[in-house]
Amino acid sequence: MSAPLPTDLEIANAATLRPLSDVAADLGVGPEHLEPYGRDVAKIDLAVLAEPALPHQAKYVVVTAVTPTPLGEGKTTTSVGLAQALQRLDKRAVVALRQPSMGPTFGIKGGAAGGGFSQVVPMERLNLHLTGDFHAVTSAHNLLAAMMDNHLHHGNALGIDVRNITWRRVLDVNDRALRNIVIGLGARQDGLARETGFDITAASEVMVLLTLATSLRDLRARLGRIVIGYTTEGKGVTAEDLHAAGAMTAMLQDAIKPNLLQTLEGGPAIIHCGPFGNIATGTSSVTADLIAMRGSDYAITEAGFGADMGAERFFDVKCRVSGLKPDVAVIVATVRALKTHSGRYAVKAGKPLPAGLLEERPKDVEAGLPNLRKHIEIVRRFGVQPVVAINAFPDDHESEHAVIRRYCNSLGVRSAVTRHVAEGGAGALELAQVVVEAAHEPTSFEFLYPLDLPLEQKIEAVATQIYGADGIDVSPAAARALKDYERLGYGGLPVVIAKTHLSISSDPSLRGAPRGWRMPVREVRAAVGAGYVYAICGDMRTMPGLPTSPNAERIDITDDGRVTGLS
Incomplete structure (x- = not known):
């Protein structure tokens, strides 16, 4: 039996990081476009997008998945492992990912920087604050809420219907007691009493705007169009009407710049914007992907949850804004998820896996294959080449992997078993090779519907x-x-x-x-x-919610300042 894998944090802390200037050079980003945040993280100035790109068009790869269990099936680790494997094949590869939300980090889910030997480092910086983008989004969002309530307090000249206000407040930790609240209690100067509540910062419309904005000017225009509620006549009231958009933009002038980190194997990793949050697109930013495309052979990004939710939003919303057309969609599948979709097992976050789920039962995997087929059909509906990545877990059995591979072959879909968590880029070489093959086949990308449809x-x-x-x-x-x-x-x-x-x-x-x-x-x-x-x-x-069984007690810091407990 092989030795148990060290924890993610132990692996990350043992890593020797490359100078970030060298990592940036691999991406074609010079020092004049880097704004260091400590030794191992930097902002990338958007002015780099005006610089000449590589003479050829990079291949654009999106990583999605089958319908996940509550534990997730490993899209982020697969994205990182694929980038590392492509680099081992002497390809310029960069991964563009979303920043973890601290709410899930301190809940059941734990950190979201990848896993094992396929993660982005420094791990604790990535999971905890990073460069403060989430705080900037939180502050800008809540500034608009404060200006709205201040407007109501001072006479409501815009005629906002207090029964039809849609703008709530946000924060980046799980706090169920604040989901639905009453504000404005107390003296008259404390504001108008009304019902409202808090959402998670990742679900803020401001976060979505940061994801989709192509420049600071574009961000300013989008912020101005935010509708916070409606008048009694049904007219939308905007952030521009409240004269809030300029101040919000000023608060986000650094947050709009993507963050540069590196993978465990020293390749560039661009981290920007937040994870999936009900209404959010759940992708890295358009600017992160544009920077990745200009300086690589393969730009790899991730779309939240399965192809039904994450990839559809990626194709129909993000790709409309960016103008980028994906060449390949990697669909992450696991034995665990397909057995769950057989209907014979129930997986619950924070609870041990059912014993039968860990036993060799190829028939249970076979019973869950219709779910995989549906996600393949979704990707093909958009005219994109699918590749199935079978994310191998230690408790899997080869016979179960073989069931998935035979099924993919019957559908004419490339597949690969990948062990990047345990082996890093070396464990994803087969996946990288089939992605390269698929990326050089013709595609016919199209949106699901025209915009003039009702x-x-x-x-x-x-x-x-x-x-x-x-x-x-x-x-x-x-x-x-x-x-x-x-x-x-x-x-x-x-x-x-x-x-x-x-x-x-x-x-x-x-x-x-x-x-x-x-x-x-x-x-x-x-x-x-x-x-x-x-x-x-x-x-x-x-819906995509927040783990409600906090285990923040696992997180601690040693006398010499090292974070412990993240996994």
Whole structure:
């Protein structure tokens, strides 16, 4: 039996890091465009985008997954391992990832810098604050909330309907007691009493704007278009109306610059913006990807959760803004996830895995394969080449991997077993080779729907063509909102579906690739600054949430200043 793998933090602390200037040089970023934050992290000035790029167009690779278990299936580690493996094949490769949210870091999930020998370092810096981007987003978001409440206190000249305010506050830790609150209690000068609440910073519309903005000027315009609520006549009230957008932009002038770190094997890693958060796109920033594309042969990025949620948003929202067309979509699959989608096992965060899940049971893997097939079909629907990465766990069995590989072969899809967590880039060489092959095949990328389609038809297109629903059932409130948004001029925006991540359907109990169901559209809201309308489908309590069993007690710091406990 092989020796147990050291913890992620032990591996990270044992790493010898390259000088960041050398890492930047590999990316074609000179010292004049680096703003150091300590020894091992730097901001990249967006002025680098005006510099000449490599003479050839980089291949654009997005990493997505099958429908995950609550534990996740390893998209980030696979992204990092693939970049390291491509570098071992003498390819210029860079990985562009999202910054972890501190809420999940201090919850069940733990750190999100990758894992084992495929992670981004310095690990503790990445998981805890990094360069302060999340704090800047939190502050800018809450400044707008404060200016709105101040406007109400001083007479409400804009006529904001206090019963129709959509802008809440945010913070970057899990605090269920603040989800729904009453503010303005006390003396008159303490403000207008009303109900509101807090969301997680990763789900802030300001975070989405930072993800999609292509320049500081573009960010300023997007911030101005944020709608915080509506007047009694139904007119949207914006951050521009409250004269808040300029100050918010000033607070984000450093946060808009992507962060440069490195992989354990010394390759460039660009970290920028936040993880998946219900309405958020859940991707690294457009600017991070543009910088990665200009200085590499292969630019690897990640889309949150499965191909149904993360990849669809990546294709239909982010790619519309960036103008980039992906060449390959790597679909991460695990034996654990496919056995779960057989319907024979239940995996719960913080609980031991069912014993049968760890036993050699190829038939259970086979029973979960329809879920993998559905994600392959989603990727192909967008005209992108799929590659299946079988992320191997120590408890897997070769017979179970063989089931997945035979199935992929039957569908004409390349696959590879990858052991990057235990072996680093060397464990992902087969994956890197098949990605290179797939990347050089022709693609025919296309969006799911045209923007001039009515909003309800766009939602129905996602529900039926991506999720496999028979149709949608729109609640009266959602139907009214859709009509109002089209009247207000939002009809030409793309749509985002907020639903559970634990099923392709909107019901987390439906495993595999459910058929014969209809998607309930319960509520529709507009993220005008972000540039999309989002529909809430199903029970909000089952959507991408925050681990509620904190184990922050695992995190500590030694007398010599080293963080311990992150995993």
